[in-house]
Amino acid sequence: MTDCPASSGSRDSLRIFFALWPDARALDALLPWQARAHAHCGGRLMRPDTLHVTLAFLGQATHEQVAALVAHTRGDRIEAGEILLSRYGTFPKQGIVHACPGLDRSGLDTHDAGTSGVDASDMSLPHKAESDIRALHALNDRLWTALETLGWQREPRPFRPHATLLRKADCSSLPAPPAEPVPWAYRHYVLVSSEPENGAAHYRVLARSADA
Numbered sequence: 001m002t003d004c005p006a007s008s009g010s011r012d013s014l015r016i017f018f019a020l021w022p023d024a025r026a027l028d029a030l031l032p033w034q035a036r037a038h039a040h041c042g043g044r045l046m047r048p049d050t051l052h053v054t055l056a057f058l059g060q061a062t063h064e065q066v067a068a069l070v071a072h073t074r075g076d077r078i079e080a081g082e083i084l085l086s087r088y089g090t091f092p093k094q095g096i097v098h099a100c101p102g103l104d105r106s107g108l109d110t111h112d113a114g115t116s117g118v119d120a121s122d123m124s125l126p127h128k129a130e131s132d133i134r135a136l137h138a139l140n141d142r143l144w145t146a147l148e149t150l151g152w153q154r155e156p157r158p159f160r161p162h163a164t165l166l167r168k169a170d171c172s173s174l175p176a177p178p179a180e181p182v183p184w185a186y187r188h189y190v191l192v193s194s195e196p197e198n199g200a201a202h203y204r205v206l207a208r209s210a211d212a
Helices: 024-041 063-075 127-149
Strands: 013-020 053-062 081-085 087-091 096-100 163-167 182-186 190-197 200-208
Touching: 013 063, 024 096, 024 163, 024 182, 053 063, 053 127, 063 190, 063 200, 081 127
Parallel strands: none
Antiparallel strands: 013 053, 013 190, 081 182, 087 096, 096 163, 190 200
């Protein structure tokens, strides 16, 4: 991922999303999770510099829209928080294996069927982990509320925080997660463009919010 200012470039629009990016501690903790998933499920490894948690995906944006998004992002400040990635999950139709927080019954949906041989509907969360997830959902809602004032339409699908580890993977079963979950602390979020480069997606940070 490259961190550089937005520029007009030669494209008429950019593919845009908002995300949390891991610090060195979270990335180091996440890589063994990725290796274990790949050994079990195969597929294509996501490059370490692309691992992230998406907060809001916008799709194509004009340069005028990007300028407004950059201005909003740089002027925003969020509360510091942390999420704990403690299990594997899948999006089977897309062949995606990801790391995500634990779920209680209210958080389960059809995308999260099967969690390393454990029935997700029987899992419960420690109080802090549940509080952290609520805070992350509140951040997602707050961001979309601001985006709606800028003319964007909120995503209809529910927010499912996760870090994609593999693509084109066999999602029929999952390995047991490593004993140590991944603590992911954050103090800001970033606005990112996804741009094709040599047949692969290259992520470029266009702006980041102020640190908490």
